[in-house]
Amino acid sequence: MKLKSNIATSETGFIFNPSTGDSFSANAVGMEIISLLKKNKPLNEIKKHILDKYNVDEAVFEKDYDDYIAQLQFYNLIDTM
Amino acid sequence: MDKLRYERPSIKQMNAGLMNQYGLKTEYAPVLDIDGVPVKKIISEYGSPVFVISERQLRRNYQNAVRAFKTRYPKVQFAWSYKTNYLDSVCRVFHQEGSWAEVVSRFEYQKALRNGVPGKKIVFNGPDKREEDIITAIKNDSLLHIDHFDELYLTLELAEKLNKKPRVAIRVNMDTGIYPMWDRFGFNYENGQAWNAINKIMASGKLEFTGLHTHIGTFMLVTSAYAAAASKLCDLAYNFRIKFNKNIEYIDIGGGFPSTNTLKGSYLQGVDTVPSIDEFAEAITNTIVNYGFKPEDLPTLILETGRALVDDAAFLLGTVLATKRLSDGRRATIMDFGVNLLFTSYWYDHEISPAQEFTQNSEDMVVYGPLCMNIDVVRENINLPLLQKGDNVVVHKVGAYNMTQWQQFITMRPKVILIDMQRNVHIIRETETLDYITELEKVPQHLTETNL
Numbered sequence: 001m002k003l004k005s006n007i008a009t010s011e012t013g014f015i016f017n018p019s020t021g022d023s024f025s026a027n028a029v030g031m032e033i034i035s036l037l038k039k040n041k042p043l044n045e046i047k048k049h050i051l052d053k054y055n056v057d058e059a060v061f062e063k064d065y066d067d068y069i070a071q072l073q074f075y076n077l078i079d080t081m
Numbered sequence: 082m083d084k085l086r087y088e089r090p091s092i093k094q095m096n097a098g099l100m101n102q103y104g105l106k107t108e109y110a111p112v113l114d115i116d117g118v119p120v121k122k123i124i125s126e127y128g129s130p131v132f133v134i135s136e137r138q139l140r141r142n143y144q145n146a147v148r149a150f151k152t153r154y155p156k157v158q159f160a161w162s163y164k165t166n167y168l169d170s171v172c173r174v175f176h177q178e179g180s181w182a183e184v185v186s187r188f189e190y191q192k193a194l195r196n197g198v199p200g201k202k203i204v205f206n207g208p209d210k211r212e213e214d215i216i217t218a219i220k221n222d223s224l225l226h227i228d229h230f231d232e233l234y235l236t237l238e239l240a241e242k243l244n245k246k247p248r249v250a251i252r253v254n255m256d257t258g259i260y261p262m263w264d265r266f267g268f269n270y271e272n273g274q275a276w277n278a279i280n281k282i283m284a285s286g287k288l289e290f291t292g293l294h295t296h297i298g299t300f301m302l303v304t305s306a307y308a309a310a311a312s313k314l315c316d317l318a319y320n321f322r323i324k325f326n327k328n329i330e331y332i333d334i335g336g337g338f339p340s341t342n343t344l345k346g347s348y349l350q351g352v353d354t355v356p357s358i359d360e361f362a363e364a365i366t367n368t369i370v371n372y373g374f375k376p377e378d379l380p381t382l383i384l385e386t387g388r389a390l391v392d393d394a395a396f397l398l399g400t401v402l403a404t405k406r407l408s409d410g411r412r413a414t415i416m417d418f419g420v421n422l423l424f425t426s427y428w429y430d431h432e433i434s435p436a437q438e439f440t441q442n443s444e445d446m447v448v449y450g451p452l453c454m455n456i457d458v459v460r461e462n463i464n465l466p467l468l469q470k471g472d473n474v475v476v477h478k479v480g481a482y483n484m485t486q487w488q489q490f491i492t493m494r495p496k497v498i499l500i501d502m503q504r505n506v507h508i509i510r511e512t513e514t515l516d517y518i519t520e521l522e523k524v525p526q527h528l529t530e531t532n533l
């Protein structure tokens with residue numbers, strides 16, 4: 001799972017795709033995942049990071065993560081391999 | 082170290098088109114209580130889903146409507162439209178306030194009697210009055226609103242048989258500039274049918290002709306249609322006075338005022354587009370007052386207002402069963418209530434509020450009910466906070482037609498509770514049970530054993 005390389009992000013949750021001109025905003029957890037994806041972190045590291053930091057069950061997060069990746073795909077922010 | 086509060090990850094496209102001048106946040110300010118009773122407490126005590134009715138709002142709506150008409154016209158009488166919501170407790174609140182009953186079937190008629198309405202304060206409308214219904218109505222001196230010639234002839238026959246002079250009115254349909262015109266009920270004004278019916282009634286000498294009735298449609302958005310209707314009924318009343326040298330006792334202008342719900346497909350919120358009761362009152366009473374009757378000849382004005390009195394007094398509380406993503410990427414939220422309980426979601430974009438605090442993040446979604454049926458869509462598109470399983474929501478303005486047209490389909494109907502003026506909570510209809518639902522079923526002998 002890889003974020004498209006040209007996607008620009010800001011600390012405040014703003015995401016910009018220069019090739020389409022679309023801009024997006026993400027909530028806190030959404031933004032953390034995007035920055036980790038940008039650094040090419042694997043899923044287990046992303047998961048550990050979120051579970052350590054936020055009050056959430058592993059099962060819940062896994063389900064939400066899959067759903068979030070589906071959203072990123074829908075918005076064309078991820079390279080489908 | 083304490084962990085941070087988790088919210089499921091979410092991303093939203095920023096699109097200028099989504100903003101409108103009324104702001105984005107209207108739909109997701111949380112609603113935590115109803116008349117001061119916490120939503121969470123109601124759900125934990127009475128279950129989910131559950132209908133909640135505010136007695137305070139029922140009375141407030143009624144008193145406001147009465148004020149709007151009585152400050153403009155000397156003789157006003159409301160008759161509660163049973164079909165709009167015939168839960169006994171709701172009807173009784175209106176009867177306590179002074180409202181008569183308006184019914185359209187034997188079942189509703191009997192309900193009104195049981196609610197303590199004297200027969201002579203029951204307006205009996207509708208195309209379906211059976212012989213025994215008409216007999217009962219005649220014996221009780223109710224106001225029989227005749228719908229068609231077959232009913233007129235039957236009433237004449239029964240009046241003779243019973244040797245009583247029933248009090249009758251005719252329902253009149255007419256062109257009020259509204260399309261489609263409701264011409265299937267009553268006698269037409271423009272083609273002379275209504276005048277013809279009046280003449281037949283008078284010629285018979287067997288009926289007491291007391292009033293003129295119309296109901297021009299429902300959720301009417303223009304006051305001019307009521308001015309047109311009132312004017313046509315006044316014309317009949319005026320000609321009646323000239324020809325028979327008698328006054329019409331009342332003009333019944335029916336129901337049809339809109340509630341502040343938002344009709345499907347309309348861009349603006351209902352609250353911003355719907356004329357107020359005062360504007361309707363002005364159009365109707367102005368027409369009658371200025372028609373040319375002598376003050377002592379002015380007819381009583383009867384109103385059968387339904388949805389405008391009850392819609393915003395009721396809420397449906399529910400719970401998120403699941404959230405999922407559809408094949409095209411849209412978010413879907415599945416609630417524990419659907420079109421089985423919320424019949425009016427076929428007409429309205431019902432406002433839905435979360436019942437707990439959320440962050441400012443939100444997403445577009447489709448809201449489904451729990452039925453295993455494709456038609457079970459509560460909202461095709463709504464922007465709400467990031468709901469998850471177990472969260473509670475409040476659906477607004479569900480008081481009209483849902484608690485009468487709800488279906489016992491796939492699931493059973495839930496409790497209805499009333500919050501009274503002192504904020505006490507009363508169950509006014511219990512949750513249905515399997516025994517209640519199957520009580521009327523009969524299984525033939527050869528099917529008693531299934532032997533699987």
Ligand SMILES: Cc1ncc(COP(=O)(O)O)c(C=O)c1O
Pocket residue numbers: 162165183206296298299300335336337338385386387388389481
């Ligand atoms: C004869 C009659 N009166 C009154 C009403 C109440 O109408 P509303 O709820 O639109 O006020 C109806 C509703 O269909 C009706 O048929």
